[in-house]
Amino acid sequence: MNNPSASPQPSPEGKKGLSLMKGLKCRECGRIYDLAAIHVCDFCFGPLEVDYDYEAIKKILSRGEIEKGPDSLWRYKYLLPIKEEPTIGLHAGMTPLVRAERLGKALGLKNLYVKNDTVNHPTLSFKDRVVAVAINRARELGFRTVACASTGNLANSVSAHAASAGMDCYVFIPHDLEAGKVLGNLIYKPTVVSVKGNYDDVNRLCSEIGAEYPWAFVNINIRPYYAEGSKTMAFETAEQLGWRVPDQVVVPIASGSLLTKIWKGFQEFSNLGLVKAHPELRVNGAQAEGCSPVYQAFAAGRTQFIPVKPKTIAKSLAIGNPADGYYALDVIGKSRGQVEAASDPEIVRGMVLLAETEGIFAETAGGVTVACLKKLAEKGAIRPDDLTVAYITGNGLKTMEALTGYLPEPVGIDPNLASFQKIVHPS
């Protein structure tokens, strides 16, 4: 049962450090809770979110203060939910914001950028951001064991961070994940639990396990803190654009959390005066056709999604019952953005297009983002001059199976010049 009051709690936290958090607040009914390892409102079951002391933050934070900070997401530590200086995951974030001229040309977009989290540290996906935050917070809260329910990338990141922190680690994954993502857990020596079911089954099981064991499930009982790490995608984008908010963003949707937090990140920067407010920012979502509850709700004009049973090669996005689906739809609606969905062949073509135009090898989720970006450009939802940022969240080396049969074979030759000239005959 997914119930915080039943969860065993570790010892209370230690001395207060850089505490700019006021408490946890229910996103539905507004009730306030202590800064504990809880994620659900006891009254209405709404999700809890960190409530910050923005007045205090405003006094400390400036562009100069951020620019003086480390070359990692910790340069934004005053807007992250930790109380002590971070000690783990010190190199996550500050990934390249790539000016994507060749991809832009292919799509008819003149001001396109790619936020390239395929090279995030240490496990090559945006999950290193949320896990860096979650692990530090879990340690502050006194946990010695960390765990997660994952479609792959999160498990990789939790395993790696737990190894570097010397924490015990349990990761729960669906049984049919890509080999690269399974191996990318095992190397760090966590306990990898392969569950005969899809991600939604894994997630529900983990909620029950979480109620029985005193573990920090990063995306369950630590979720209010963990999810805040995603805001750094927006912070970095704004800073790397020269302290500007883009006109359009395209964000892949699985649980919907990343999309809502990117929106929140831009709002926080605007509200704190770090960037000029840009009410025209449009937040667009990208889903795989085979798992598109948010897209379907958007297309039907509904504010609530209906869960689906996933069937897509984009396994990292295969969440049929998205925890933040409602809030993602809300953000898309109020920013006047749109949602698109990509079929499996379109996903592969998106991966190939990104690779051959920008030299970036993204996993299937990146293919979803590029395919949906293309659709949004073709239908005029994104205009040629719009300052547009596409979020590429994971590395293609982890999902190589998706490309089987889609790429040409290497050209085989004998080890001599004649063979090279005869068979390759370069122009």
Added chain:
Amino acid sequence: MSVLVRIPTPLRPLANGQNEVQLAGGSVREILENLVNSYPGIRERLMDEKGEVRRFINIYVNEEDIRFLDGTQTRIKDGDELSIIPAIAGGCR
């Protein structure tokens, strides 16, 4: 028709501490109505002002989310089990 209804921990104090109760009804909606009529304190926790089940609460009949069935109109037969589960706030992107 009588079914077993599993009560989530936060609501148990409002159901005399019981973790499951036996209730009658032919559909999910009827059973939920009987639940909140039997234990009035549960109503405001389970339902919004319009009487709809709050959006962060999922209802399962025999392990299947009722959104895959007929929602609160889902018919119930003898021996079915109904679980009230806070929407699981897990997930990735």
